Amino acid sequence: MLKQKSNNQTSAASKPLIPDLEESLAHIRSTMGDSSDLVIRPMVIHKTSAAVLFMDGLVDMNAVQDFILDALMHEMSSKRVSSHQLYLTIKESSLPIGEMEEIETYKELFDKLLSGETIVLIEKQKKALSASTKGWRDRGVQETTSESVIRGPKEAFTETLRTNTALLRRKIKDPALRVEPKKIGRKTHTDVAVVYLEGTAETEVIEDVMRRLDQIDIDGVLEGGYIEEFMQDAQYSPFPTVYNSEKPDAIAGGILEGRIAIITDGTPNVLLVPALFVNFMQSSEDYYQRSDISTFIRILRLFCFFVALFMPSLYIAFTTFHQEMLPAPLLISLAAQREGVPFPALVEALMMELTFEVLREAGIRLPKPVGSAVSIVGALVLGQSAVQAGLVSPAMVIVVALTAISSFVFPAYNMAISVRILRFPMMMLAASFGLYGIILGMIAMVLHLCSLKSFNKPYMSPFAPFIPKDQKDVLVRFPHWGLLSRPSSLTKKDQKRVDSTSKER
Amino acid sequence: MIVMKRGIFFKVSAAALCLLLLTGCWNSKDLDKLGIVVAMGIDKTDDDQYLLVTQVINPSEIATEAPTTRPPVSTYSTTGETIFEAFRKLASESSRDMYLAQLRLLVIGEDLAEEGMMSSLDLFYRDHQFRTAFYVAVARDTDVNTLLSILTPYEKIPANKLMSAIEAVEQSHGSSKGVRIDELISQIRNKGQNPVITGLLKEGPSDTGNNITNIENIDAPSNLTIDHLGVLKDDRLVGWLDDEASRGYNYILGNVKSSVVTHPCTDGTASIEILRTQSNMDAVFKGGEPSIAIELDVEGNVGELDCPIDLGEADSLKDLNKETEKEIKRLMETSIQISQDDYGIDIFGFGSVIHRKNPKYWKTVEDDWDTHFKELDVDIQVKAELRRKGNSTQPIKKEG
Numbered sequence: 001m002l003k004q005k006s007n008n009q010t011s012a013a014s015k016p017l018i019p020d021l022e023e024s025l026a027h028i029r030s031t032m033g034d035s036s037d038l039v040i041r042p043m044v045i046h047k048t049s050a051a052v053l054f055m056d057g058l059v060d061m062n063a064v065q066d067f068i069l070d071a072l073m074h075e076m077s078s079k080r081v082s083s084h085q086l087y088l089t090i091k092e093s094s095l096p097i098g099e100m101e102e103i104e105t106y107k108e109l110f111d112k113l114l115s116g117e118t119i120v121l122i123e124k125q126k127k128a129l130s131a132s133t134k135g136w137r138d139r140g141v142q143e144t145t146s147e148s149v150i151r152g153p154k155e156a157f158t159e160t161l162r163t164n165t166a167l168l169r170r171k172i173k174d175p176a177l178r179v180e181p182k183k184i185g186r187k188t189h190t191d192v193a194v195v196y197l198e199g200t201a202e203t204e205v206i207e208d209v210m211r212r213l214d215q216i217d218i219d220g221v222l223e224g225g226y227i228e229e230f231m232q233d234a235q236y237s238p239f240p241t242v243y244n245s246e247k248p249d250a251i252a253g254g255i256l257e258g259r260i261a262i263i264t265d266g267t268p269n270v271l272l273v274p275a276l277f278v279n280f281m282q283s284s285e286d287y288y289q290r291s292d293i294s295t296f297i298r299i300l301r302l303f304c305f306f307v308a309l310f311m312p313s314l315y316i317a318f319t320t321f322h323q324e325m326l327p328a329p330l331l332i333s334l335a336a337q338r339e340g341v342p343f344p345a346l347v348e349a350l351m352m353e354l355t356f357e358v359l360r361e362a363g364i365r366l367p368k369p370v371g372s373a374v375s376i377v378g379a380l381v382l383g384q385s386a387v388q389a390g391l392v393s394p395a396m397v398i399v400v401a402l403t404a405i406s407s408f409v410f411p412a413y414n415m416a417i418s419v420r421i422l423r424f425p426m427m428m429l430a431a432s433f434g435l436y437g438i439i440l441g442m443i444a445m446v447l448h449l450c451s452l453k454s455f456n457k458p459y460m461s462p463f464a465p466f467i468p469k470d471q472k473d474v475l476v477r478f479p480h481w482g483l484l485s486r487p488s489s490l491t492k493k494d495q496k497r498v499d500s501t502s503k504e505r
Numbered sequence: 506m507i508v509m510k511r512g513i514f515f516k517v518s519a520a521a522l523c524l525l526l527l528t529g530c531w532n533s534k535d536l537d538k539l540g541i542v543v544a545m546g547i548d549k550t551d552d553d554q555y556l557l558v559t560q561v562i563n564p565s566e567i568a569t570e571a572p573t574t575r576p577p578v579s580t581y582s583t584t585g586e587t588i589f590e591a592f593r594k595l596a597s598e599s600s601r602d603m604y605l606a607q608l609r610l611l612v613i614g615e616d617l618a619e620e621g622m623m624s625s626l627d628l629f630y631r632d633h634q635f636r637t638a639f640y641v642a643v644a645r646d647t648d649v650n651t652l653l654s655i656l657t658p659y660e661k662i663p664a665n666k667l668m669s670a671i672e673a674v675e676q677s678h679g680s681s682k683g684v685r686i687d688e689l690i691s692q693i694r695n696k697g698q699n700p701v702i703t704g705l706l707k708e709g710p711s712d713t714g715n716n717i718t719n720i721e722n723i724d725a726p727s728n729l730t731i732d733h734l735g736v737l738k739d740d741r742l743v744g745w746l747d748d749e750a751s752r753g754y755n756y757i758l759g760n761v762k763s764s765v766v767t768h769p770c771t772d773g774t775a776s777i778e779i780l781r782t783q784s785n786m787d788a789v790f791k792g793g794e795p796s797i798a799i800e801l802d803v804e805g806n807v808g809e810l811d812c813p814i815d816l817g818e819a820d821s822l823k824d825l826n827k828e829t830e831k832e833i834k835r836l837m838e839t840s841i842q843i844s845q846d847d848y849g850i851d852i853f854g855f856g857s858v859i860h861r862k863n864p865k866y867w868k869t870v871e872d873d874w875d876t877h878f879k880e881l882d883v884d885i886q887v888k889a890e891l892r893r894k895g896n897s898t899q900p901i902k903k904e905g
Binding site: 319320321323324328331332333334335336337338339340341344345431434 | 634
């Protein structure tokens with residue numbers, strides 16, 4: 001109901017095609033406002049007027065030239081036939097194009113035309129033909145820039161939906177791999193594909209994803225982030241409940257675990273749901289390196305999570321409230337460093353943390369050649385000079401540096417963001433109540449985390465609820481021959497992964 | 506719906522604002538506002554007031570790459586009706602809040618110790634800032650103020666020097682023992698054992714120690730040393746044990762972790778390095794009268810040999826074992842003898858052993874245990890076993 005009311009324009013456009021060619025073309029032109037990239041090529045085939053329409057730049061010009069214009073203008077048999085006969089001939093035998101559809105309304109026509117298909121209109125016909133000639137300049141499959149790995153595939157998704165589904169198909173050559181199309185965005189008509197393994201992903205989750213996608217009514221979707229914010233469970237939580245990656249292997253791995261990928265046309269970042277807390281602590285490389293080092297790295301990441309979150313607040317708490325908890329030599333050394341620093345520890349810490357955030361943001365935004373200048377300014381001016389000028393204590397610089405490095409450890413950027421944000425309230429709590437405040441903050445955080453759900457899966461599983469069977473691939477990564485079943489916190493279907501005899505020799 | 510949400514939003518932000526504005530941070534203290542107290546000294550003045558000496562560190566002088574001529578520690582001394590009053594008077598002398606959790610050492614003046622120290626220890630046990638892990642010692646033959654004003658070479662913080670010296674003496678010689686405040690107080694309260702206490706000595710002339718020139722010399726003229734154990738009757742200092750008696754005391758209680766025993770052997774001396782001791786104390790009742798049996802197992806190495814023994818021979822180690830046993834037994838007996846005859850005070854906790862063994866009997870002697878202690882029979886069994894002879898089996902002398 002709502003949808004139709006707001007979609008006045010669309011419903012106007014969804015009227016059936018006008019049989020009269022001239023009138024029809026006039027309607028198309030006026031709807032498109034005489035756009036300069038709309039190409040209309042009128043022609044006469046055996047005395048019947050026809051027209052070929054396409055958008056310049058969105059089509060593969062060679063395909064249009066060789067397989068449509070050539071075929072229609074040169075290779076049609078010269079026998080005169082009726083308009084309807086002509087239409088059937090073209091539809092059935094004349095266009096050597098793989099993907100072809102009949103269209104009956106202007107809505108369909110514009111959808112196809114604007115996504116790069118070529119339309120063939122024939123006088124006196126209520127239907128038109130649309131041939132898939134999509135082909136525009138894209139980046140091609142390149143190396144990933146945001147999630148680099150030492151070992152493992154380095155390719156990344158691109159901005160083109162079709163390329164991305166192909167990348168997934170190449171990883172999972174199973175007929176059960178479903179790619180379900182959706183269109184979201186009243187103006188952008190963005191193609192979205194929901195990819196999952198039929199029989200592995202849980203039906204309820206698939207239905208839930210579809211329902212949430214169908215609910216979205218927005219004028220435009222330019223990136224997966226638009227969709228993520230509409231479909232995530234915890235709207236006001238600092239923690240992400242939708243995973244995203246630009247690495248096909250990471251997404252394929254997720255699909256194999258019974259999760260559902262959502263590819264949005266126009267962005268290389270593919271969403272993956274349900275997403276649990278532990279998923280953000282894991283990298284696809286964990287599965288390519290040996291299991292012992294992967295286990296070590298996973299535990300290290302968890303440690304870094306706590307360092308990144310609590311280090312500055314612990315520094316504040318220890319130096320302003322709990323000096324008795326520091327060993328004497330450390331206390332003396334810290335006291336000597338604090339000597340002459342004009343700010344209280346909280347202000348000192350906030351100042352340095354904010355400076356670091358500013359530096360980080362500046363480093364990302366600036367063009368690469370200038371970016372290095374920022375790091376020099378940051379390292380030299382702020383690290384060295386601020387200490388020498390006596391504005392901050394050297395220990396604070398170490399704390400900030402450690403925090404920063406630790407927050408770079410997470411494979412998932414969006415989890416690092418939550419940690420960055422939560423750090424500040426933690427610092428406030430530490431400055432107001434000391435360790436007591438930190439513990440209060442931590443309890444609140446744990447309660448919140450345990451209350452979260454991602455597509456009806458408990459966010460903290462397999463820790464809370466504790467699932468012993470799933471521990472094989474959380475903190476510890478068992479060797480692949482030991483990963484016998486799929487994580488049951490993600491899917492209960494099709495549990496078997498590895499046959500237990502496959503290690504025998 | 507929206508109105509309700511806005512209400513929640515306002516409430517939350519108001520609460521958050523309060524959190525920022527109204528926090529008292531009531532016990533928040535920045536590090537640079539604190540004076541870290543490492544040692545305290547208490548004594549009585551002539552007009553019967555408490556004297557409190559506080560040694561505060563000067564952090565920037567300790568952890569620095571470019572030390573100036575300012576001393577690494579400063580002392581403040583104040584007097585007051587009570588120690589707490591004297592402590593609060595510090596505010597008029599020092600610019601900083603005194604921070605007590607890192608206290609290393611409490612030095613008690615000899616006068617106060619002889620008079621009874623229990624009442625003055627109350628603050629140190631009651632106040633929440635103190636940890637109960639600092640050492641208590643008595644300044645022997647010096648006043649507290651002078652003792653705490655001595656700058657020590659090598660170790661910048663005198664209190665740290667004293668503390669590590671107490672621990673070193675306890676662990677590698679056994680001629681003294683560190684006594685922590687909780688231990689001291691529980692022993693004062695215990696009827697079956699009287700406490701001992703560490704003594705601190707000042708060496709050198711009295712007027713040079715508190716000057717930075719003291720530590721500009723290679724061999725600092727004034728220095729602090731750890732003395733033997735003082736004997737306390739309840740909470741009053743009554744006298745001192747000598748070196749041998751102190752060591753004997755530590756052997757009896759099994760405190761010795763490592764030490765050296767020197768005894769004569771044919772034409773010279775032998776030094777045995779003690780590596781491990783295990784002491785076992787038990788009460789034995791014979792005909793209603795108690796006696797104490799002490800068993801001590803000692804493990805050691807041959808440390809230094811100055812007599813013509815061939816360690817290659819099978820019996821030579823046995824002889825050394827016997828000599829060691831004899832020497833250790835002598836130390837222990839000396840210690841018991843001094844405490845029985847000279848002081849008449851049970852510092853070994855024999856009373857507690859009897860209490861545990863036979864509580865009924867203990868009830869009858871509890872009140873005048875010290876008189877019973879003087880008559881107590883103590884049987885000492887020492888069993889020494891030397892493990893290693895070192896790198897040579899013969900003394901160097903024999904070669905030439």
